[in-house]
Amino acid sequence: MAKRGCGSVALLLFSAVLYCQTPTVAPGGVLNGASFTLGQPVTPGSLISVFGSNLASAVALADTIPLSTTLGDVRSVTFNSISAPLVFVSPTQINVQLPWEVAASGNATVVVNRTGGSSPPATVQVGPFSPGIFSVQFGVGQAIVFSPQGILAAPVGSIPGLTTQPAKAGDVLIIFGTGLGAVQPAAVTGHAPDTLTNAVTTPDVLVGGVQATVTFAGLSPQFPGVNQVNFIVPAGVTGDAVPLQFRVGGITTTEKVTMAISP
Secondary structure, eight states: OOOOOHHHHHHHHHHHHHHHHOOEEEEEEEEETTTOOTTOOBOTTSEEEEEEESSOSSOEEOOSSSOOSOBTTEEEEEETTEEOOEEEEOSSEEEEEOOTTSOSSEEEEEEEEETTEEOOOEEEEEOSOOOEEOBTTSSSEEBOEEOTTSOBSSOTTSSTTSOBOOBOTTOEEEEEEEOOOOEESOOOTTSOOSSOOEESSOOEEEETTEEOEEEEEEEOSSSTTOEEEEEEOOTTOOEEEEEEEEEETTEEOOTTEEEEEOO
16 A cells, blocks of 8 residues: 555544544533523523533633624634624533624524634524623522622522621612623624613513512613622521522522522
8 A cells, every 4th residue: 555645644633633633512402501491592781691502712711891703713603793702711611692783583694713624514593682691600509699889689698708697678789690681872893881871671580589679670780791780688488508590571589499598
């Protein structure tokens, strides 16, 4: 059998490397970045997670705002050819803000472009609402819900490095989530709001199934794509793991995200 020349071997190896680097978006792998709820549409302006393989060569985290549309060796993640601001990239997961410019109904085509190749187009359903509450374990467990003093509403000492204390009835607390839909005034993709923004549709907040009074719903002033909802803890609900939920647009978030309330 004839031997291959060095040039042929190098070409084969280079082709193999390129093939291995070709990114692929997993079927059904574009999800709300807080809840990771399967089968739910994603919403313009929200933070979402794209799961797959060979999405990036290494882990990289955005360290500037406005967010860039490139990060590490990821050249872009596009939705209907619109580049999305990147928050985090890794070989199996990319977190982005779904651009506000993407239509809030129908399907969007997702493509991950990185050094070495682009993913085959994937399709994700887009809708006006895709609520999710950020939690310590993503989609389950202790919610990211704080007092104005920065105390997490969790059992005392339950999370090392954080000041934690159960809330009580009448307390005003702040939930951080994403996917609550359009805001007024309109926000700019990739930017933290430079003025107070209000949700066009105010979500319900359910605490142990009891509807709480919402005093504010809009965007967090600190980070693109993050919703902030302020509410008053209702009376008659206590426990170390009380379900905390959003309800908006006919969608109610999981009861597996919880907070602590003292008697």
